Amino acid sequence: MGTLTIMVVVALFLAAIVLGGYNKNFLERVKGSTVWDWMTTVDHKKIGIMYFMSGIVFFLIGGLEAILIRLQLMVPANDLFVGDIYNQILTMHGTTMIFLAAMPLLFGLMNVIVPLQIGARDVAFPFLNSLGFWFFTAGGIILNLSWFFGGAPDAGWTSYVSLALNEYSPGPGVDYYVLGLQISGIGSLISGINFLATIINMRTPGMTLLRMPLFTWTTFVASALLLFAMPALTVGLLLLMFDRLFGANFFDYTMGGSSVLWEHLFWIFGHPEVYIVILPAFGILSEIISTFSKKRLFGYTSMVFATVLIGFLGFMVWVHHMFTVGLGPVSNSIFAVATMAIGVPTGIKVFNWLFTMWGGEIRFTTAMLWAVGFIPTFVVGGMTGVMLAVPPADFQYHDSYFVVAHFHYVLVGGTVFGIFAAAFYWWPKMFGKMLHEGLGKFQFWTFFIGFHLTFFPQHFLGLFGMPRRVFTYQANVGLESINMLSTIGVIGMTLGTLAFGINIYRSLFIDKTKAPADPWNGRTLEWAISSPPPEYNFAQLPLVRGYDALWVEKEAGKKELTPAEPLGSIHMPSSSYLPLVMAIGVFISGMGFIARGDYSMGIFGLIILGIAMFMRSFEVDHGYHIEPEEIEKDKGVDA
């Protein structure tokens, strides 16, 4: 409680210093400040930007951890990070990259772009959108605070029991994992439900399901996966929390529990999770390849079908992570066949991208370079995936660097390349500025070459017998030169990421030129409005007359979209500080439970959450309206 009071007082002091003293106008000035505006916003574009930016921060943290891992493995018998600290870096690298980097970066893009693509003024539940973001942030901060208070989780990103139980992982490390992920997981689930409701209900007139852009489709399927997969993780983490904090025995086999149960629960969530992060990337690349080939996406309906099929099959394959557990040849075979079946819709997608480019008027912008670089990289990752899906072979590959190489090819080559492509493609729509193309191309080539130099040799490390997750290896067994190569490749990826950082700084703070509304000769609705879009997105909801809605209008020789409604006053949701209060409540609660022993802080945090929920339930707030005169005024400024 003392710490909390001190933090509140410090926060008040800081606010007072920044805003010029504490006097009777203090509260008004706080409410007028930009920081307060962003903290309480329910605007999907601002929340999207916050998601994206926090994703970049966590991406940098996770990347730093990756550099440390490669430094330790650069030479044999190295003693830079030994034992516990190496395990912590490794665990946090995996957890951060999956849960705190890939997901928020994609959520950020979804938040900004999906409502624009379907012609909506906001997401279905703006309040929940903000709540999801702040829960995610609370969880992410809890996870990373572990470095400073008691040690980071060190049981691997999968946190397998019995290793993750109190007996083998004493100390608060795994508690941070359990509670941090639980809280950020609730945030992700909330956001997923919100996207589903948005895409089902908020489409503009004429935007039928089979006219939706592919990024919207993949967001829809990925959100459905979140909806069905997250509960498995929630249950697993809840049981693990009871085991660790309250002395239950769900996973302790000496007390009648089952350690395999955790693996099942984790992978029932974990496998759909990898599709949650790859499917939106597929959508992004479909948009980019179609735009920069100046062609309609080849096989649109088959793309949609393949996306839904991948999503559905994604739930039927989790045991392929557990072939060596010993579940027997029958289950292994069934899941092997199901796993290989996923190769079919994925192959459909790859060929559709190639055929989209075939005969197209291709422009090699930075976004397109990432998309083109993605295809062969992802195919390599997919092919090693099919190799791993064969159980007898998997017994050889399991827990070796071959697996590490495989999933970095799909996660970096797929998701990260997709995110970078999307960053260059949609940056003008998000920020109203362009990223520098030259720097972007430098980033692409350094990152692309560095990536392949790092991870391609790791296939061979695995085949030569180097197990994953170990902190060192012996000299003179043929692993030195490959490990050295792998570490050298990191330099390329680091340079690329630094170039991206410089590019962001340049576009936000140095470059003064404004981005045009449609810099890429785009095909979908988001390019029909100014960059960045006004608060209300569309002054009049557009009427959609076909797939590639904007392109249809361009072909018909029109400059603007046909409106579907007369100009009228626009209803907007008012911003709210309650999501932030709720997130602070769960944050305090999470830290309180991690501290163990005395649970008063944990319960205090839950009380804050309860009060905020009560206030939200009985709050009467109908939002506000933007009148047509103001909209006209905005238009005048733009022209």
Added chain:
Amino acid sequence: MTEEQQNSSPQQEESHKPDSTMKHIVSFAAMIVLTVAAFYIVMEDVVEPNMILPLLLFFASIQVVLQLFTFMHLNQKGTAYYTIFIFTGVIIAVVSAVGIILM
């Protein structure tokens, strides 16, 4: 959203209002009773041990029906999306649960 809903179905709201409020309160009460009953039969030895699990599942299934029809309005029109999602969820849950139990 909320405003739109209020505007779109005023007659329905008015004609069914006392009825639907009662329905909600009754179902809510029933669900609380069922939840308490579930805890009660586990904590106190009132039924035979091998009857506990079937009884729990029975209580749970009643709760599911109440939840779907009173609070998620599955008895109204335009529920295609709900039905698709519920059935997908059920299929995935069954596959996962059967998988875990059999293996």
